[in-house]
Amino acid sequence: MEAAPALELRGITKQFPGVLANDHVDFDIVPGEVHALLGENGAGKSTLMNIVYGLYKADEGEILLKGKPVTFTSSKDAIRSGIGMVHQHFMLIPVMTVAENIVLAEEPVHEGVLLDYDAAARRVQELADSFNFHIDPNARIEDIGVGQQQRVEILKALYRKADILILDEPTAVLTPQEAAELAGILRTLKQEGMAIVFISHKLNEVLDIADRVTVLRRGKRIDTLPTAGATRESLARLMVGREVLLRVEKTPSKPAEPLLKVDDVSVLDDRGLPAVQNVSFEVRAGEIVGIAGVDGNGQTELIDAVTGLRKLDSGRVAVGDEDVSGGGARQVIDAGLGHIPEDRHRRGLVLDFTLAENLALHDYREPPDSRFGWLFPRRLIARARKLLEQFDVRGGTPLTRASALSGGNQQKVVVAREIERDPRVLLAAQPTRGLDVGAIEFVHRRLIEERDQGRAILLVSLELDEILSLSDRILVMYEGRIVGEYGPDVTDEQLGIAMTGGAEHQAA
Amino acid sequence: MSESPASATPPPVTPPSNGGPPSVAARMAFYQRAGGIVTPIMTALLAFLVGGVVVAASGHNPLTTYREIFNGTGLNWFFQVGSHDIGLPFSDARVWFPWNVNDAQSEAAFNLQQTLLVATPLVFTGLAVAFAFRCGMFNIGGQGQYIVGAMVSVWVGSSWVGMNHGLHIVLAVVLAAFAGALWAGIAGFLKATVGAHEVITTIMLNWIAYWIGNYAFGQGGPLQNDFNESVPVSNDIAEGAKLPVFWGDALLQGLHVGFFVAIAALVVYWLTLNRTTLGYEVRAVGFNPEAARYGGISVRRSYFLAMAIAGGFAAIGGALDILGWQFRLGVIDIQSSQIGFIGIAVALLGRNTAVGVGLSALLFGALLNGTSTRNLDPEVFQPELAGNLTLMIQALVLLFVGADVLILIFWQRLRRLRPGRSAAREAPS
Numbered sequence: 011m012e013a014a015p016a017l018e019l020r021g022i023t024k025q026f027p028g029v030l031a032n033d034h035v036d037f038d039i040v041p042g043e044v045h046a047l048l049g050e051n052g053a054g055k056s057t058l059m060n061i062v063y064g065l066y067k068a069d070e071g072e073i074l075l076k077g078k079p080v081t082f083t084s085s086k087d088a089i090r091s092g093i094g095m096v097h098q099h100f101m102l103i104p105v106m107t108v109a110e111n112i113v114l115a116e117e118p119v120h121e122g123v124l125l126d127y128d129a130a131a132r133r134v135q136e137l138a139d140s141f142n143f144h145i146d147p148n149a150r151i152e153d154i155g156v157g158q159q160q161r162v163e164i165l166k167a168l169y170r171k172a173d174i175l176i177l178d179e180p181t182a183v184l185t186p187q188e189a190a191e192l193a194g195i196l197r198t199l200k201q202e203g204m205a206i207v208f209i210s211h212k213l214n215e216v217l218d219i220a221d222r223v224t225v226l227r228r229g230k231r232i233d234t235l236p237t238a239g240a241t242r243e244s245l246a247r248l249m250v251g252r253e254v255l256l257r258v259e260k261t262p263s264k265p266a267e268p269l270l271k272v273d274d275v276s277v278l279d280d281r282g283l284p285a286v287q288n289v290s291f292e293v294r295a296g297e298i299v300g301i302a303g304v305d306g307n308g309q310t311e312l313i314d315a316v317t318g319l320r321k322l323d324s325g326r327v328a329v330g331d332e333d334v335s336g337g338g339a340r341q342v343i344d345a346g347l348g349h350i351p352e353d354r355h356r357r358g359l360v361l362d363f364t365l366a367e368n369l370a371l372h373d374y375r376e377p378p379d380s381r382f383g384w385l386f387p388r389r390l391i392a393r394a395r396k397l398l399e400q401f402d403v404r405g406g407t408p409l410t411r412a413s414a415l416s417g418g419n420q421q422k423v424v425v426a427r428e429i430e431r432d433p434r435v436l437l438a439a440q441p442t443r444g445l446d447v448g449a450i451e452f453v454h455r456r457l458i459e460e461r462d463q464g465r466a467i468l469l470v471s472l473e474l475d476e477i478l479s480l481s482d483r484i485l486v487m488y489e490g491r492i493v494g495e496y497g498p499d500v501t502d503e504q505l506g507i508a509m510t511g512g513a514e515h516q517a518a
Numbered sequence: 519m520s521e522s523p524a525s526a527t528p529p530p531v532t533p534p535s536n537g538g539p540p541s542v543a544a545r546m547a548f549y550q551r552a553g554g555i556v557t558p559i560m561t562a563l564l565a566f567l568v569g570g571v572v573v574a575a576s577g578h579n580p581l582t583t584y585r586e587i588f589n590g591t592g593l594n595w596f597f598q599v600g601s602h603d604i605g606l607p608f609s610d611a612r613v614w615f616p617w618n619v620n621d622a623q624s625e626a627a628f629n630l631q632q633t634l635l636v637a638t639p640l641v642f643t644g645l646a647v648a649f650a651f652r653c654g655m656f657n658i659g660g661q662g663q664y665i666v667g668a669m670v671s672v673w674v675g676s677s678w679v680g681m682n683h684g685l686h687i688v689l690a691v692v693l694a695a696f697a698g699a700l701w702a703g704i705a706g707f708l709k710a711t712v713g714a715h716e717v718i719t720t721i722m723l724n725w726i727a728y729w730i731g732n733y734a735f736g737q738g739g740p741l742q743n744d745f746n747e748s749v750p751v752s753n754d755i756a757e758g759a760k761l762p763v764f765w766g767d768a769l770l771q772g773l774h775v776g777f778f779v780a781i782a783a784l785v786v787y788w789l790t791l792n793r794t795t796l797g798y799e800v801r802a803v804g805f806n807p808e809a810a811r812y813g814g815i816s817v818r819r820s821y822f823l824a825m826a827i828a829g830g831f832a833a834i835g836g837a838l839d840i841l842g843w844q845f846r847l848g849v850i851d852i853q854s855s856q857i858g859f860i861g862i863a864v865a866l867l868g869r870n871t872a873v874g875v876g877l878s879a880l881l882f883g884a885l886l887n888g889t890s891t892r893n894l895d896p897e898v899f900q901p902e903l904a905g906n907l908t909l910m911i912q913a914l915v916l917l918f919v920g921a922d923v924l925i926l927i928f929w930q931r932l933r934r935l936r937p938g939r940s941a942a943r944e945a946p947s
Contacts, residue, residue, distance in 0.1 A: 319812060338814075339814045356806075357808050357812045367798070371813035371814075375795045380795045384795075385797070
């Protein structure tokens, strides 16, 4: 690292009331380097980079750009100084074309005011060619995939002549193939001399893509080290501050009788278009069946249909021996299905309710929680106290509102509620979304334990790693159909191909 | 940073920032909670302050005007603290009481009776709005539900003249409540089945109730009185259907026992919400219908029931007014009544809590009574203007209730200026 740093941060401190988001963090990056910023949720990664991008102002510390101290009052200043940032949520206008989005705010014009669209498209094409991007400048944003949209964001930064590029959790929305393509793009950019800051909490990709990695924990810089020589285990230890079991320990499954039967189910989406078509599968006691797929291929509709939250267009669903097709959520719950929903804020929790009330969401109408319509809050609280202890939920008492908990602890509350009912079938949808390494470990271990207790577990996840490490059988969903079934020893390449519709139907 | 850190302390004052932007209603609810008792009080004070400025601009002294209004409300009765013995009902025993209830004819006592008389139906129409609100619905239909209750109770009260005293009253109130529940239930049913927005449907139902009343009690209407065809008013209710007066002179509109029914209603409201499975469902649906559905709660049923219960509350308010002091219902009453609409302000200022609704019903009852022509000395402030002052303060309260996020920010600024207590309350957004 002999080259002069493109960007250097010294002693950056940012105090949010009640939280020290960044505590004297040092950071530097040289041209032609990918520097990963690794840490759990809430470790202060995004805050630090938002300070660099001019969105927040640091309380202390200084930012040096090519050796010169700078102060940004807005992201405009940062952009002008050659810093580009690609946020987790893209900031693109869906109805406009790629070229229009890229030149936005710095449009080539003719006759003073009119957009010179041809010039814009031409410039974008040249820019894309020079970095070897495959993209159609005339395509509309809403018509292209997420991976392409991300490229548009990167091109936008390049168009504005950024030489420092900040990517905030860029692979969170990508398929494995797209992530691999992104890695290729970053390599090209690196060779062109760009400095790339790569925010992530995924260990694999950090080791894969970055040259150096800075680990943050609770706002403090723990270490900066080259990725050469680092391992997943060593990085996880730095991140969490203790030993973490990354590979889930599990014995081979001993599947018994089928407990969840999905038979030729078709479901319509909100617009009335077919989202799930003729899907059939079984989940047996003591096994975990994983459903892999790129987001939006009918998984959500399938989950809703199985749990009684959406009408079946045709087909049958049975929990145990009970046919629940056409029944509502209440019937499915009573038949013995526990459901960890994919969105805990929209569905899994009433954020304004206390934890005790949330834990009673299914049971409030049965004794001992209530009798003849009369509720016994003390019993709810007593039970909640027990469950919070048992599931190691931290940061709240039974009377704390659910919104005050961190994501990981909120998820533990949901898991506690669903498991406590002793369901025969457990449907876990994205059970670790947005959780950090420690909480993921907890949820994974718990799912395996529940499997070994003889529950049938259906796992729906967009995270291939999760599917691969937990499932005993893997189904791949593509465009509303099950396009393949695999054993647990399948590779992620094989799955990735099937997930994008590339596989001929092959049963394992 | 999309997640606020875990902490054992109360949630920091920030809207829950996880998982997409919260709806406006969710944000409002959050700030209202965060403000606790502070914002309603600041809201009311600010409204009075602005009202005072207007009084001053009209060339009067706001302080004397407000003092005069206050005396008109009868609340000065509470300043007459002394030592009095009062008789306990149903016994010969006498106990000490700080205020002189025996002297029910003093001016302050009389004014206070009138204030409480007005506050009583306001509690009910306030609860009607509050209960629906807790289920995530905005019930604008309190006025129509109140009218339905009044119409049914006047019909029952003026029929079956020879009926047993207590039974007649109970029958009139229960049938009125039932009718109000059905009436509001229409809006709940439409929301549950076809998704018709309750604001639209309740406003429409208000007009339907209004015109039914105009027709039924108008000239030639089916419920018009039997003694004078030119007067658009109902028959008087039977003596046996009148509510007993427990304070003041029954002939001079003393305070009837409906006042205690109102207090009981506040208790019932609290118990229903916090101690029954129905209340649990209503609150769950109000906070997050999707999570409620996922939990196995029938959201449609909750919408219908919450609306019906809300309508029942408003209708009881109407019934108590008829049985307690109006004794008859005329077209003019239906046309001029505002009790249902003021209930919206009552609920909003009272933050949809039992205690809050009770207190703000008292505030609005006092305002209405204190600025009435009967009570305000024209030398101090023209009563005609004073009535408008009430409307203005009411409107200002509504305005500031809507803007209480602003008030809260203002309040936090104030607190931040004081060192030491500041930070820890706010988190990154």
